Amino acid sequence: MTSRGYDSAIGLSVQWQLFESRSISEVDLSITQERLIASLVQRLNATVGVNITYAQLLRELLPVPRDPATPLTPELTWRAATPAAAPAAAAP
Structure with a gap:
């Protein structure tokens, strides 16, 4: 979720708690819900x-x-890098 969407979700959670305690109106809660939905639609x-x-x-x-009935035989190749030569071991 985008930062804006995350902020809206957190804001909605906080506003829901405030709404339940009657500290915020239904209009404010509805606006926050609309912002969250708009953010999710944009994403x-x-x-x-x-x-x-x-x-x-x-x-x-x-x-x-273009014809889905036509068989498809893709030829995908991968070329691995050749490993670097290992350093010579030091003589004891």
Whole structure:
């Protein structure tokens, strides 16, 4: 959760306690709830946007056929770095 969303959640918890003790109005509590929901919606929209961008990037990196019935045989390779030569052991 974003810092703003976290702050809203904490604020809602505190305001709920104040509401239960009749120290705060329903309007104030409702405003805090709206802010928390708005923050969560913004986070959800950002997450969806990132996921779409990531999917587009993957499509560019690993082209796949448009027809889902077409078999897919990707050829992925990985080249491991060659290990550095071990230092020679010192003579006793």
